[in-house]
Amino acid sequence: MQIIYEVEITLIEYYRKGTENCYPVIEVCPSCFSRQPLLRHGFYWRYALLLKRSYLLPILRLKCPCCEQTFSLLPDFLLPFYQTPVKLILEYLKRYWHDRRTAVYYQRLQFYRRRFLKNLNLMEAFFRKLGHRDIIPRMLKGKAIKLLDMVNAFPKAETFARRYHDHFQQSFMAI
């Protein structure tokens, strides 16, 4: 299970600090809700891709002392199962739909586009839950562009992604 937490630093700063990063203490187990802080349970390493360079980042693992479920603590600039940071993925989609310019390889862009389209209905539900009353077009492309604009209206892409994940327990780019 993944827990996404808010980080104030950039991906590169996180990379530089390595395992010396500050990690929040999770006081309540998200699985069994016991009120014993989750224990540190080592790290695993995963790549993050920023433009032309990849960075190997440590991800802290946690374990519940009661139910023994393990969790990984993912900084909010990343999405589960994606190497490209959330901000960059949204930037690529925005350029694709608004400017018709492609900043990444066509295949990768199509992959992002398909995943984004797959999650439109849940995204709409998420915004309705937040109280948004905007008219959202029914046609696929119009709907995608409108929802992308709503996502981009968040002060930070990371905040949207984190809150969405907290709500649905999956990312807005999930399969």
Ligand SMILES: [Zn+2]
């Ligand atoms: Zn537990």
